[in-house]
Amino acid sequence: MALARETLEIEAAALLGLKARQGEAFARAVQAILECAGRVVVMGMGKSGHVGRKIAATLASTGTPAMFVHPAEASHGDLGMITTHDLVLAISNSGESDELNAILPVLKRLFIPMVAMTGRATSSLARHADVVLDTSVTKEACPLNLAPTASTTAQMALGDALAVALLDARGFREEDFARSHPGGALGRKLLTHVRDVMRGGDAVPRVRTSTSFTAMMREMSSKGLGATAVVDENNHVVGIFTDGDLRRQIEKGRDLRNLTAEDVMTRGPRLVREDALAVEAADVMEEARITSVLVIDESEQLVGALNSNDLMRAKVI
Structure with a gap:
């Protein structure tokens, strides 16, 4: 029980720290996504990839066309899914994921705008990105300070914050949500x-x-x-x-x-x-x-x- 409480305290503190750091970069990220004529392509490896899939799904269901592309698969053909009209939302706590970094130069050459979520502002990912969202945490909730825990919570929450800000900016309403969820209770009602x-x-x-x-x-x-x-x-x-x-x-x-x-x-x-x-x-x-x-x-x-x-x-x- 002590570890459970400590885990929640660490992750809650990580979110409060994340809240305090949001400012101009967050607004620029929202504006860049609003100006995107294509889709938001979310990318990430490992646990960041799992978070990325959820963020892509949340964006898509709240009025922002989005999809997830696995960085490793992108190097073997899936990069063709990304067009010059799209925007890449790249997620990596360290900012040094080999699979992700391998395709960053290609994305740059294609002039595809990139928003990065990373815990290291000096990382390779941050240097390639047009907008950098700081998702750093003081420590992970893992007792070994190794397993992605507080950092993935921060990524997930920031993804939700982006989706909500975009939802409001687009004037997204209940009726729009229902059209994305025709099989749900709200969809049936509306x-x-x-x-x-x-x-x-x-x-x-x-x-x-x-x-x-x-x-x-x-x-x-x-x-x-x-x-x-x-x-x-x-x-x-x-x-x-x-x-x-x-x-x-x-x-x-x-x-x-x-x-x-x-x-x-x-x-x-x-x-x-x-x-x-x-x-x-x-x-x-x-x-x-x-x-x-x-x-x-x-x-x-x-x-x-x-x-x-x-x-x-x-x-x-």
């Missing part, structure tokens, strides 16, 4: 529209106002929604009849056999537009404490229906 999950066509239960109660019940049973829309001759919704309405009619002791849909329907039901977000439909159902809602198009004609089960299957709720 990208899934009612038309994507609703039942449409013949699957939508609907009857006219003059439809007999018996025929209306057959329509409800065959469509399995637990409700049916009641429409006029122009396919505009005038009412709805649900399983709950049926229970309430029975509780009143009414003889339903000779009634029509118009006699028993609930007028003015809650409706949603097909171009609304599915999560908005969920909010409507929650607010009204209902389990089904009818869907209309821009001309207010009935085009669909959905219930809470449809939204759960789509993982919107």
Whole structure:
């Protein structure tokens, strides 16, 4: 437990030291990336490479096109992935990684701008870079002061700081994040529209106002929604009849056999537009404490229906 606490204290101190050193170089790095017409190509060996992969992924998901290229593979053909429109973000605590240093002259000859994250301002990497971000730490959390621990934490945090600064500078918003994460919960909420999950066509239960109660019940049973829309001759919704309405009619002791849909329907039901977000439909159902809602198009004609089960299957709720 003592070592665990000491590790966290050392890494926390490393981050605070990193915070105090950020200034003009950080701003220049952000500006250089904003001006980059291509991608940010992140490079690093060993543990710095693992950190680099994460930084590249974070940049890409927050509005800055990025990818990771392994320095050793770059020397054997992968350097062709880097174009003159790109910017290289090179990460090395020592700044003397052989595999990385072997390709620095080539990048220089191609006039590819380079931002370096290094713990040594006098290193080979720093000398080749256009912008140098100081990620030095007083000591590693490793008791031997050998294994990259505090230094990789500093690299990771500085990468996050770059991504957040760039995100804000680009005006990146929730909707943009969702487009990069269509499989995630936020993506589903911000990208899934009612038309994507609703039942449409013949699957939508609907009857006219003059439809007999018996025929209306057959329509409800065959469509399995637990409700049916009641429409006029122009396919505009005038009412709805649900399983709950049926229970309430029975509780009143009414003889339903000779009634029509118009006699028993609930007028003015809650409706949603097909171009609304599915999560908005969920909010409507929650607010009204209902389990089904009818869907209309821009001309207010009935085009669909959905219930809470449809939204759960789509993982919107």
